Amino acid sequence: MGFFDQFWQLTIDGLMVGSLYAVIALGYTLVYGVLQLINFAHSEVFMLGSFGGLFAARALLPDGGVPGGFQSVYLVAVGLAVGALCGALAAFTLERVAYRPLRRRSAPRLAYLISAIGASLFAVNLAGKEFGRQNVDLPDLFHNDTVFTLFGADVSTQSLVIFAVAIAMLVGLDRLVAGTRLGQGIRAVAQDADTAVLMGVNVERIIIVTFVVGGLLAGAGGFLYAMTFNASYSMGFVPGVKAFTAAVLGGIGNVRGAMLGGLLLGLVESYGGYLFQASYKDVIAFLVLVAILMIRPSGLLGERLGRAA
Amino acid sequence: MLLSLTDVEVAYGAVTALRGLSLEVDEGEIVTLLGANGAGKTTTLRTISGLLRPRAGELRLDGRPLSTIPAHDLVALGVSHVPEGRRVFPSMSVRENLLMGAYRDRRHTREDLDRVFALFPRLSERIGQVSGTLSGGEQQMLAIGRALMSRPRLVLLDEPSMGLAPMVVQTIFEVIAEINRDGVAVLLVEQNAASALRIAGRGYVLETGEVVLSGTSASLLSDDRVRQAYLGEDLTPTP
Structure with a gap:
């Protein structure tokens, strides 16, 4: 079959994966916006959230057969909530342990990077030891039927759930940043931290909130990922770097940019994987990263947390 | 006394910016802080706001020490800071x-x-x-x-006239006077000494982090050093 016959199916698959990238990318972009710091350990926040949600859903999963109806909704909701909480807790701890002590000492930028890599290695190896070094599967939480067809492409329950949850989180975050007092505080710190202090903004609190919100999103995204594929101690790296790519593509520090970047990257990967070979997906994603860094390093929408709103 | 600084010392690393500075601002008055670039005017305001912490000396607001109050709480105590360069x-x-x-x-x-x-x-x-x-x-x-x-009860203004056209400067100074008429105290840092002394009741002159001269605006306006250094008057006798 030719590309155009598959176009809509590839689009739907691309948007599904892309919405996950977008959800993770927001964590990079928010923290960068506020601290001008690339939190390279964010991929492990995603991984830990994924395990948290997976174990919670598995513990509640009844024996025998695939659940349906309300039970499925309940299991997905619990998985999302626990995943989000684990992600938030991981991000909070990371900020406390790996970054705050450096901030207190006004450490140079390189120190943060090293600290991030250290925290990342620690989390990966701890997860490997605790959860094993094989893939951990999550049994089906619902019947993954085709809900409807769109231009001849099948839309499954799974892609619908992922896309709907991801979009709900993206819209929610956008409203938070653009329309609430807390969001205004976040944008103020991103634009001019000293002046934000003069306005009465508690910068330390904003930093914590930023990490926690990024962690909530990444953790919930991790559960969605585990629901589709599986979880493993080393699962964070590739989606993490891709989400980072998405953030850079949209303009790091820019909330709407991260959303756009995630969806675009998902689409590019999906189309590219079909046109060349599925195994080239990752290569394509990283080519995109290299290409933006060379051609338009400030990203599609530019770097500014404030401008997103 | 609304605000008082007593023997305040501030340093950036090894460089001392304020060396034992003392000043006071009372309820409802306009006080101006004059001095050349690098004299410590902005540093003084940033220290009052808590963005910089003094190495020695004491700051008090309404008689209460400010040393334990985080910078972001100052606005809730009635101090507003208009930073240099507007920001x-x-x-x-x-x-x-x-x-x-x-x-x-x-x-x-x-x-x-x-x-x-x-x-x-x-x-x-x-x-x-x-x-x-x-x-x-x-x-x-x-x-x-x-x-x-x-x-606010006290507004800290850092060089509000900087880089502005004379017409706009006039508007800004009129508004400062108007704010003050509503009972708000103003601590005004200015390069434009003539305009500042016109609306201020008192002033301090800073040099290298110290108060070298202080008094009512009238007394500062008639002081030769002020006239020569900050009002740009040529005091050499004309032949």
Whole structure:
């Protein structure tokens, strides 16, 4: 079959994966916006959230057969909530342990990077030891039927759930940043931290909130990922770097940019994987990263947390 | 006494910026801080706001020491700081910038917006505009308006006339006087000594982090050193 016959199916698959990238990318972009710091350990926040949600859903999963109806909704909701909480807790701890002590000492930028890599290695190896070094599967939480067809492409329950949850989180975050007092505080710190202090903004609190919100999103995204594929101690790296790519593509520090970047990257990967070979997906994603860094390093929408709103 | 600084010393690393500075601002007065670049004027304001911590000496607001109060709580105690270079949030609209001024207390926002627009009608015309695209004068009006949104008792103003056209400077100084008439105390840092001394009741002259001269505006205006150094008057006798 030719590309155009598959176009809509590839689009739907691309948007599904892309919405996950977008959800993770927001964590990079928010923290960068506020601290001008690339939190390279964010991929492990995603991984830990994924395990948290997976174990919670598995513990509640009844024996025998695939659940349906309300039970499925309940299991997905619990998985999302626990995943989000684990992600938030991981991000909070990371900020406390790996970054705050450096901030207190006004450490140079390189120190943060090293600290991030250290925290990342620690989390990966701890997860490997605790959860094993094989893939951990999550049994089906619902019947993954085709809900409807769109231009001849099948839309499954799974892609619908992922896309709907991801979009709900993206819209929610956008409203938070653009329309609430807390969001205004976040944008103020991103634009001019000293002046934000003069306005009465508690910068330390904003930093914590930023990490926690990024962690909530990444953790919930991790559960969605585990629901589709599986979880493993080393699962964070590739989606993490891709989400980072998405953030850079949209303009790091820019909330709407991260959303756009995630969806675009998902689409590019999906189309590219079909046109060349599925195994080239990752290569394509990283080519995109290299290409933006060379051609338009400030990203599609530019770097500014404030401008997103 | 509303605000008092006693023997305050501030250093940036090994460089001492303030060496034993003392000054006072009483309720409802305008006090100006004069001095050349690098004399420590901005440092003084940033220390009062808590952005810098003194190495020695004491700051008191309403007689209570400020040493344990975090910088972000100062605005809630009635101190507003209009920083050097205006520092409006460039990607926020005029309205959002003003709301940032009321970040800690949003109970009187509507009323206070109206008050700011009455002082600066220009801002109400620009309410939805992104602040980074305003002219320098408009940004200064916005920065002052933003500082008033918290209903301060003391406003710290850092070089409000910097880089502005004379017409705009006049408007700004008129507004400062008007704010003061409502009972708000002002600590005004200025290069433009003539304008500053015209609206201030008292002044301090800073040199390399120390007060070298202080007194009423009238006495400073008639002081030869002030006239020569800050009012640009040529005091050499003409032949």
